[in-house]
Amino acid sequence: MSTPPPPRRARHLMDPNAPRPVAGGPGSAKPGMSITSVQRWVLTALVVTTVEHFALAFVLGAASIDDSRVAERVVLLVLAAVVGVLGVVSAFLLHQRSPVSWWLPLGLLPALLGAAWVFSS
Numbered sequence: 001m002s003t004p005p006p007p008r009r010a011r012h013l014m015d016p017n018a019p020r021p022v023a024g025g026p027g028s029a030k031p032g033m034s035i036t037s038v039q040r041w042v043l044t045a046l047v048v049t050t051v052e053h054f055a056l057a058f059v060l061g062a063a064s065i066d067d068s069r070v071a072e073r074v075v076l077l078v079l080a081a082v083v084g085v086l087g088v089v090s091a092f093l094l095h096q097r098s099p100v101s102w103w104l105p106l107g108l109l110p111a112l113l114g115a116a117w118v119f120s121s
Helices: 035-064 071-094 103-121
Strands: none
Touching: 035 071, 035 103, 071 103
8 A cells, every 4th residue: 555645835835845935045046245244225215314304494494584694595405415416425325326416416306396385376
């Protein structure tokens, strides 16, 4: 008499005798990111969000100034634009790429939206 074959294990369950290869490990189709690359992306996210919040603070400062002081509002909005562009440049420099890119106008976005908001009210 032959023994019946063992029951087939469902695909969603782990088979301890044949574990799946680790993603990015040896023998996998897609290599994983190095720790340096992950650190660089985390630092980029922190720097860009911090700098863009700083640009937003300039916009809020421009909004809080009296309507009769237009020059001061414009100066704060220009500072918001400069800080925003520097945030985008810092992201490119952290990844050791040329800071001159078509992404630079993205740094102007907080200042442009802020100008529309400040001068519309």
